[in-house]
Amino acid sequence: MTNTHQLLQQVAVARRNYLTSLAGMDESQAQWKPAPDAWNAVEITEHLFWAEQGGILGMWKTLLSIRAGTVSFEGASPNGGLPVEDIIRRTWQEKEIVPPVAAPRMGGPLGFWASALAGLQSTLEAFGELLTDEDLLIQAHPHPISGPMTFGQRLEFLRFHIDRHRGQVERLNDSFAESISVLR
Known part of the structure; x- marks a missing residue:
């Protein structure tokens, strides 16, 4: 089994x-959309920030609530034991x-959102300091689309x-x- 550090x-x-896939993009390239309903690199990066920030906060709050005995998400899960790809x-x-909470909504320069996303690694690692390998098997708060997942699956x-x-940005x-x- 994979451990917390891994x-x-x-x-x-x-x-x-x-973040490497964003390197070298100028603002016109970062704001460019191939179609009106497509997201550009700024929107994708902003979305990643909001989604991950919410996910880390949710896991942190849930872990502390489980340890305090005020919440439990245990029970049968349709996702039990499955890899995230499945x-x-x-x-x-x-x-x-x-989900609206993870939707891009502010816009702005790519550098801002890339920096904000990079900064979440230290937040995630601080959460990881609280998480034991045994905690990886405990159900965390449900994902808004995928439903119940363990801390490890999250x-x-x-x-x-x-x-x-990253594939979308590439x-x-x-x-x-x-x-x-084509324009040349």
Whole structure:
């Protein structure tokens, strides 16, 4: 079984890879959309910040409440024992609607959101200091789309989610380059 330290390291690597995919983007490229209903790199990065911030806060509050005996999410879970990729496959639609709390809504420069997202690693590691390897098997608060997950699955989800959006940013980067070459 993967331990807490390994899961935190996997998130750190995913975060570094994501931020590297943004490196070299100027603001016009970061704001560019291939279609009106598509997100640009700024919106994707802002979304990742809100989603992860909420996820970490939710896990932290839940862990402390479980330890205080004021909350419990134990019971049968349709996601019990599944890797996060299987959970996503079972619970997400092709184009998922983002929960409002995690939706991009402020805009602004890419550098701001990239910096804010990078800063969440230290917050996640501070939470990880409280989390034992045994806690990884305890159910955390439910994910708004995927439902019940353990703390371990929630950490796996953070890595998965960052990697998923890194792929989107890389495709945006490629589409932007293609659109520029067509104009030349």
